[in-house]
Amino acid sequence: GQQLNQSPQSMFIQEGEDVSMNCTSSSIFNTWLWYKQDPGEGPVLLIALYKAGELTSNGRLTAQFGITRKDSFLNISASIPSDVGIYFCAGVNNAGNMLTFGGGTRLMVKP
């Protein structure tokens, strides 16, 4: 099946620092999604990207849909303790009804 590779697998940063993570695929996706999962909870959708080259922000979060349609990036500016969690990228299949998830990036923030 399709594979999504996320990096880094984990990050331990100081509060206030900016964070970057990315997701790459061996296949093209027409839509990229970024989710956050808090401990003991299900994932929550943060940002959806629908067009190659698109740059979208949601508060301190900014995500970009790569030009090749095989990658996506998520940046978090001025991190705070509540940013702790696992961030997942997901690509949408051509039919638009199935997601393929990356392995996740675990973010830890030191106050």
Added chain:
Amino acid sequence: NAGVTQTPKFRVLKTGQSMTLLCAQDMNHEYMYWYRQDPGMGLRLIHYSVGEGTTAKGEVPDGYNVSRLKKQNFLLGLESAAPSQTSVYFCASSYTGGLALKQYFGPGTRLTVT
């Protein structure tokens, strides 16, 4: 409005036992999904349903069965549990069409098979 709920939250099974996980949503969503989450592997789709009375296989369907007798409920069954099925199971639901991209997840069920 409870969103997506899952029961039970935790369960321990012995190898060979059977059980059913229940997912319920009160958002009148057409699509429902069952995923499993294993360390370092993200979420993998087990089965999904695009409407009442319909089901389809996802990426890892073997060893599981599902039923969608009512629009608001999606059941995941394990007929003969195996240790490889130890995982956290998430249910999700979404609207149809392009809005199917926005999936709402339940809190998860942690299953251990010994």
